[in-house]
Amino acid sequence: MKIIRFQMDGKEKTGLIEDLNIIELKSSVLESLNDINLDKFKKNSSYPLENIKIKAPVSPSKVVCVGLNYQDHAAELNMDLPQEPVIFLKPPTSIIGHQDSIIYPYSSHQVDYEAEMGIIISKKAKNIKEKNAGEFIGGYTVLNDVTARDLQKKDGQWTRAKSFDTFAPVGPVIETEMDPHNQNIFLKLNGEIKQDSNTKKMIFAVEELLEFISHIMTLNPGDIIATGTPPGVGSMQPGDRIEAGVEDIGVLENQIIRS
């Protein structure tokens, strides 16, 4: 099922996508992720998907990102495979939704895209084991881990480079029923394919990441784990149109503009 958060009449609403329509739900996104029977939440209102203002599907307390998690990306960079995940955070203020604009900051001269699959946490998770990880996953989304590459190199640590407002486009939906271990993942820049891989090439699978991260920090409902980017990372310029996609989830589209 595809769960969506959208804006209508000045209000934020939750919906379920069926064909090309949104069926409005009474429940919040998090309530919807924690209940298998969504029929009881369905309202009598449905709207055609086109022209709907789609919001980022969750408002997390944090976005935990994994660096260098694709075998083919490590090969491209001539780097050894990491022994354990390298993680960093993006603040919730960096989040924007489908079709929102990424703002190119004046302090950077190289802003890169990174298409990633995002895990949406549905329940509070601390010290969980790989084998139970599924109980804490509400679904999956697409995330673009926008990075000011020059500042990342200059600073040596990543907070500034990863944290600008608008540097975490997320969406357009949460897919609740897919297999995360074999999904084509891609990115198109102005319609031209730049990244093209599959989540089966991840070094650390979704369940391993949950065990590793929840040992360090409590994951709250709505938190997002960005699972790393495949090869083909590159720069964007103001005016560019960026489409990041994961096979069963859909395509997250944004444009980049000058601040």
Ligand code: MG
């Ligand atoms: Mg990344």
